[in-house]
Amino acid sequence: MSLVENDSPRLPEVMAALVGQPSHATSIGVTGAPGVGKSTLVNALVSAYRALDRRVGVLAVDPTSPFSGGAVLGDRVRMSDHALDPGVFIRSMASRGHLGGLSWATPQALRVLAAVGFDVVLIETVGVGQSEVEVAGLADTTVVTLAPGLGDGIQAAKAGILEVGDVLVVNKADRDGAEAVVRDLTAMLRLASTPAASDSPGWTPPVVRTSAHRGEGVDQLTAALDSHAHWLRSSGRLAERRGLQAQQEVEALAAQRFLADVRDVLGDQATRIARDVADGVLDPYTAAARYRTARRSDEGV
């Protein structure tokens, strides 16, 4: 796993060695705004899956925060419930900005965990906005978590989180306002043109109430997740989603290598090109074309 995290040069070797390994792992992305209790929910899910004797991996994708050393103490402490259980693997994945972010390191970590026999891999991401779309792009099932008191339903729609959720969770269901959130979500899902309805005929995202810190509703959640996993397989959607995920992963790797090659060829010239674009004396398309020419002349050698 460290090889994956550190982008080791030996990573391609490791990935090649995993080819042909059987895997029946299911990946579940858990996303939502800060404060909805995602870590507590993930912790509760780990306990629930362990009670069913399933091996569970957790990949926590936190932005690299020098404030916190990449991980907030609180989370790790809570996760330590499972620290001594060999059936549980927990790793905090640092994110690395745009092209090197979530999209390429996490699928590889996922592949390693699947190959060594984990049954369920939970991917926890802090995210509202762009990043949960990425989660949806790499997990089989995406759980969008909400909680009362953190902005209303319109805010949820605005953040675009509903259309990626296969299962919607209202956590902190014991608090005031939880029923209003459930009502809002249900109303939104009923809108004729829900993307869930158009994108996934045969599957309507269930709204599950949980109080993760008390363990309430977690069995209903695992049942909803199993039911989505079953639907994915029986409808043929699983193969389709994984094909798209794999294509994104391969494209991200290919683009990353392409840029690395170009940077090698251009050297200092890359900085000059960027400066010219910043100064408005070169347009970005012409600059991008130079990147591509640079690589071509390299290949011509």
Added chain:
Amino acid sequence: MSLVENDSPRLPEVMAALVGQPSHATSIGVTGAPGVGKSTLVNALVSAYRALDRRVGVLAVDPTSPFSGGAVLGDRVRMSDHALDPGVFIRSMASRGHLGGLSWATPQALRVLAAVGFDVVLIETVGVGQSEVEVAGLADTTVVTLAPGLGDGIQAAKAGILEVGDVLVVNKADRDGAEAVVRDLTAMLRLASTPAASDSPGWTPPVVRTSAHRGEGVDQLTAALDSHAHWLRSSGRLAERRGLQAQQEVEALAAQRFLADVRDVLGDQATRIARDVADGVLDPYTAAARYRTARRSDEGV
């Protein structure tokens, strides 16, 4: 602007035509979790800048939400305060997922607005997690907005939003708990190893209290923004940031074109490669290498 949004084939032409246009525009990213009142704050900033007779562009980067048609009515309604003012241009930019998202369309829209004489361009993004790092990558100055009652300071650090903020705003400052948020932020900024301190010697992010819906604190905010803009220029940081922004933009464009070329060459084979990776019979690095070979043989023709 529609050309930019729709990724028109004529876009390179338009960008080339803008080369050499003088521009003195400042770009300001406004980010924060849903519910902190970013739109209200942006609206108040527009009014404040108009009172100073500056021309203001607003680029609202909302995830494409079929629930909302890409924009939530409420925002647009509030923004209509400025709908008839020719010194204000407001556009909602739909985001388009990973490689085609925020990073390439927004800088180009920004360039167009700067070239036609806007003085300030405000970029509003819903974002906690990965996406505000992208905002920081494209705006001269990044404003991170918080509000009381939306998760505590630790949650803010966890979301990684503090290290990208040049100016920190505690909005809804008239509400209970606002002073606690200010105190938390101030304490965090004081930590010896703040990234702001190490990355930006000579600049400590100020914490500004606003009640945007009442217009309170907005003049203090524009003053803080002017002061950051001044610091950026006098310290040489502006050229440096813009150089990095331009490099990211050019690389994103080059990678995008590279992948488009490869998809053309591979055709159906791309789907087969992705399927093989998803099925675990091909590793992603070998697959990515095929992408690169595909392009090479194309060029050999």
